[in-house]
Amino acid sequence: MSYTTTHLIPNELLQRITAGAAERDAKRDLPFALIQELKASGFGHQRLSGTYGGEGATLVHMFSAAFQLAEADPNVAHIWRNHHVVMERLLNTPSQHPLLNKLRARVIAGDMIGQANTEINHPQIGGNVPFFSRLVKNNGKYELNGKKFYSTGALYSDWIYAPVSLEDDRRVIVILPKNRKGIETIDDWTGMGQRLTGSGTTIFEHVHVDSDEILFPEDIPQQQGQFGSTIAQLYLTSIVAGIVSAITRDAAELLGKRHRNFYYAPDSAGARDPLLLAAMGEQQAAAFAVHAIVQAAAAVADKAYIALIAQDSQAGDFLQDAAAAAAKAKITVDRIAQHTASALFDIAGASATLAHHNLDRHWRNIRTLSSHNPITHKAYALGNLSINGVPLPTQGFF
Numbered sequence: 001m002s003y004t005t006t007h008l009i010p011n012e013l014l015q016r017i018t019a020g021a022a023e024r025d026a027k028r029d030l031p032f033a034l035i036q037e038l039k040a041s042g043f044g045h046q047r048l049s050g051t052y053g054g055e056g057a058t059l060v061h062m063f064s065a066a067f068q069l070a071e072a073d074p075n076v077a078h079i080w081r082n083h084h085v086v087m088e089r090l091l092n093t094p095s096q097h098p099l100l101n102k103l104r105a106r107v108i109a110g111d112m113i114g115q116a117n118t119e120i121n122h123p124q125i126g127g128n129v130p131f132f133s134r135l136v137k138n139n140g141k142y143e144l145n146g147k148k149f150y151s152t153g154a155l156y157s158d159w160i161y162a163p164v165s166l167e168d169d170r171r172v173i174v175i176l177p178k179n180r181k182g183i184e185t186i187d188d189w190t191g192m193g194q195r196l197t198g199s200g201t202t203i204f205e206h207v208h209v210d211s212d213e214i215l216f217p218e219d220i221p222q223q224q225g226q227f228g229s230t231i232a233q234l235y236l237t238s239i240v241a242g243i244v245s246a247i248t249r250d251a252a253e254l255l256g257k258r259h260r261n262f263y264y265a266p267d268s269a270g271a272r273d274p275l276l277l278a279a280m281g282e283q284q285a286a287a288f289a290v291h292a293i294v295q296a297a298a299a300v301a302d303k304a305y306i307a308l309i310a311q312d313s314q315a316g317d318f319l320q321d322a323a324a325a326a327a328k329a330k331i332t333v334d335r336i337a338q339h340t341a342s343a344l345f346d347i348a349g350a351s352a353t354l355a356h357h358n359l360d361r362h363w364r365n366i367r368t369l370s371s372h373n374p375i376t377h378k379a380y381a382l383g384n385l386s387i388n389g390v391p392l393p394t395q396g397f398f
Contacts (some may be wrong), residue, residue, distance in 0.1 A: 001266060008046045008057060008065035013037055014072050021073035022358040030187065030196055031076055033157045038076070039110040044083055049092050054153045063238045064296040067291055070242025071249070074365045075196035077242060081235045082115035082153045086161050089228025090220065093308070097219050098212055099175060101160065114157030114178070114185075115149035116202035120361070130169040133162065135209060142209040144174060144182075148202045154178065155185045155198025163202070171216040182207035193361070193368030204221035223308055226319055229396045233327040233373065234297055239291035240337045240369050247344050247362050248287040254348035254357075255280055260264075270349065279347045286340045290333045297325040320391060323398045327378040334370040341366050373397050 017034055024031060038044070047062045048054025056238060057065075060083065070077035089157035091104055103113065118125075119132050133146020141357070154160050161175050162184065176183065188200040255277075258270030267273045304322035307315040345352050352359050384390040392398050 003041060008061065009038070009043055009069060010041055013041060013377050014068065017072040017076055021075075022361065022392065024073070025075070025195060025361045026355075026358045028195055030155070030198070031073070031079075031087055034073075034076055035079060038080070039112055042110070043080070044110065044112055045108045046244070047084060047087050048104065052091070052101075053298065054104075058298075059302045060295055060298045063234065063294055064291075066235060066238040067242040067245070067294060070239040071245040074165070074239050074243050074246075077157055077239050078194055078197045078199075078236075078369070079153045080112070081232065081239075082161065083113045083157070084117065084235055085228050085232045086113045088231045089225050090161075090215070090303070092309075092332050093224045094330050095219065099215065103175065106141055106158070111158040112153070112156065113121070113159045113175070114151065116153030116154050116162045116204075118148060118150040119146075120149045128171065128395060131163060131165040131171065132390050133164040133204060133328060135164045135166055135214070136175065137171060137272060138169070141212065142214070144204045144207040144209050146204045148204075149200050149348050150299055151185060151202040152197050152199040154202050155200075156186055157352070159186075160202065163203070171217070173220070174209050175215070176207065176209065176213055180207055189250070191368050192368070193364035196206055221308075223315055223319060226394050227301075227304060227308060228321070230319070230323045231327050232303060233323075233330060233398065234294065234301060236292045236372055237297070237326065237330045237333050237370050240366055241294045241333050241371075243362055243366050244333075244337050244340050245287040246288045248283045250359060250362075251280060251283050251344050251347045254352055258349060266342075276347055279343065283343065283347065288334050290336055293333055295330040297322075300325040319394075320385075323387065323392045324382060327382055327392070327398065330370075330373070331375050331378055331382075334366075334375055337353040337366045338363070338370070 013391035023029065045054045046057045046065070066077055075230065077271040091107065096394055106308055109254050121132065122129065131146065133144065135142055135144050140392065144164060148162065159175055160178050161173060163173050165171050172302050178185065182205045184203040186203070187198055189195070189198060191199065236304055257269055261270045261273055265273050266275060270276055301322045304318040307318040312318070344359060344362065384393055
């Protein structure tokens with residue numbers, strides 16, 4: 001089932017991604033070839049502004065495509081998340097920084113940008129604390145040493161975006177070719193879900209960094225960085241929504257083949273049982289709802305983007321609206337998704353638990369994605385905004 005209004009991904013490629021998703025997850029078969037096909041299809045530059053040679057797709061269309069890709073395989077969709085975050089944080093800004101112009105050209109050529117951001121030995125998640133990963137200048141040359149985790153997409157990428165700190169603790173961003181000597185991406189992600197995303201360790205060991213590969217705070221529009229964080233959150237929610245649609249697809253397939261039923265059931269065949277058919281209808285309603293919720297939040301984000309590009313004096317208000325919409329979407333979609341993943345087995349029956357179906361991957365993937373940023377903190381921030389007028393956080397994760 002798909003509610004995508006435009007086809008930013010070739011249908012034949014989507015079908016092949018869908019067909020192998022369960023087996024890839026079960027065998028931990030990393031989808032390098034599929035990612036290369038998506039790169040070649042132009043998926044990575046659909047959202048890039050037409051000003052820079054991209055297709056200029058709206059966020060509504062981009063998130064619809066992410067939903068469709070997640071319905072096929074949420075691992076593949078997730079691998080592209082940080083590429084799209086960098087798109088909004090840096091590439092779709094008015095900046096003419098040479099590094100960004102170079103990256104825009106490479107994205108149009110088919111390159112993907114991954115990210116190595118989090119340091120799990122930090123007691124604080126997010127904010128502006130200094131990184132342990134350090135960019136040090138010796139004899140006029142920069143060298144980077146450090147270790148990052150949750151490096152989603154970096155394993156498959158051509159470039160790596162990494163926030164690091166200078167010797168004086170100022171934070172900067174370096175964007176480097178992944179094949180640069182001293183950079184190592186390790187597939188050591190052991191999460192129960194999203195097993196194929198390469199969300200593990202990136203090591204920088206005596207990595208040479210040219211001065212034109214560094215973005216200083218003054219090179220990055222502050223509000224655009226804030227907007228990138230909102231897009232990061234909504235992208236995760238679009239993946240969860242896509243999984244709900246995949247659950248509905250799989251439930252329908254299994255129920256349609258269910259000819260046995262309990263002796264006390266309303267009908268001897270599961271496929272004709274009115275109770276199971278009603279439950280199937282509930283699943284379809286859930287899939288429709290989560291897609292609509294993501295699209296509604298994406299429309300608010302589109303308005304914020306337009307305000308940013310126009311340098312509207314009210315852009316800050318539009319950003320708060322977009323962050324609030326993304327948070328509301330997450331809270332609602334996560335809850336619907338977790339219920340839907342469990343209800344699948346009520347519809348399909350005990351045989352659906354057989355390992356060769358690998359249907360438990362839906363719940364595992366949903367729970368892994370929704371655990372990124374707890375609902376409780378989002379709900380608290382929304383309530384505090386509504387009742388006490390306290391603005392939503394602006395230093396990441398919103």
